[in-house]
Amino acid sequence: MASVRTLRKVCQRAQHHARDLHLSVSRPEAVVISGRKLARQIRDEARVDVEKWVTTGNRRPHLSVVLVGDNPASHSYVLNKTRAAADVGITSETILKPSSVSEEELMELIDKLNSDHRVDGLLVQLPLPEYIDERRICNAVSPDKDVDGFHVVNVGRLCLDQSSMLPATPWGVWEIIKRTGIPTLGKNVVVAGRSKNVGMPIAMLLHTDGRHERPGGDATVTISHRYTPKEQLRQHTKIADIIVAAAGIPNLITADMIKEGAAVIDVGINRIQDPLTGKDRLVGDVDFEGVRKKASYITPVPGGVGPMTVAMLMKNTIKAAKNLLLTPPERMRMVASS
8 A cells, every 4th residue: 555655656746747847848939030131042143143144145134113202211112122233233223203293294204114125124112192093003014024013914914823023022921931941731821911912912822823833832821901800810810820911010910819830921011119219110010029939930020021022123123134035935934934
């Protein structure tokens, strides 16, 4: 009898020891994905591509950017793009127009740039003044020069899993996922945000067939938006393997909304006032400090998706330069293999 009691005590001590050991092993925090580092890799690839293109007798790719008004954020974005172009060997120009420019004058400028054989890539920086129809302007840019990927032809080809100019931010998210080695095949994904320039294209890239002309991620994708109740969103994010936050809402995704080991890509860019310093600072849509304790991967803001957007824009400009010298059948084969 005494031996049984002794054995029971030994077992109990062993169980307590095992529990204490388990509790003492904390889960490692998420790997913080450096968008800056990945963007440098892509820009290095672009630089090599440009030099090969030039040494075979072609002129340098040229990017034209139309900037309307004096929005400080827009001016900053455009400066980042033109600096990146110079870094990889692409020539560029920024055409400034006042916020009072008429829609017709803008259309005439775009038509002129479409016809200019020296211009390979063309983008009109958004947003535009409210009185200008952004969709009309985006559709005025030649699809072959549309490095933003916003023309209805490129959007349609994207949705049909065909090769096209991919919007730079969604393409940047796709490259982050692929280059980091985050699996997508058969995984559950939540994309928070349904904008036609970001949320929708990201969802298309992640859910479509990996064997198609423009390969996708073969994931099961749920898209939420501003009218999705928070509790309903939580039900989806709790089972998601990958969460892409692109709604423009600070702290939309918090630690209690994700499962252990989920990958979280934060596309949000929100300017808020820091309560401690009183100064403005940039934050994403994700509670970074809380979520990183449960996630396997997470992107920071700033320094995550933003640099990738600029890098992919460079890749699109090079693609546009090559496309313009090819016949339509050759063009499709080249884009499909890129």
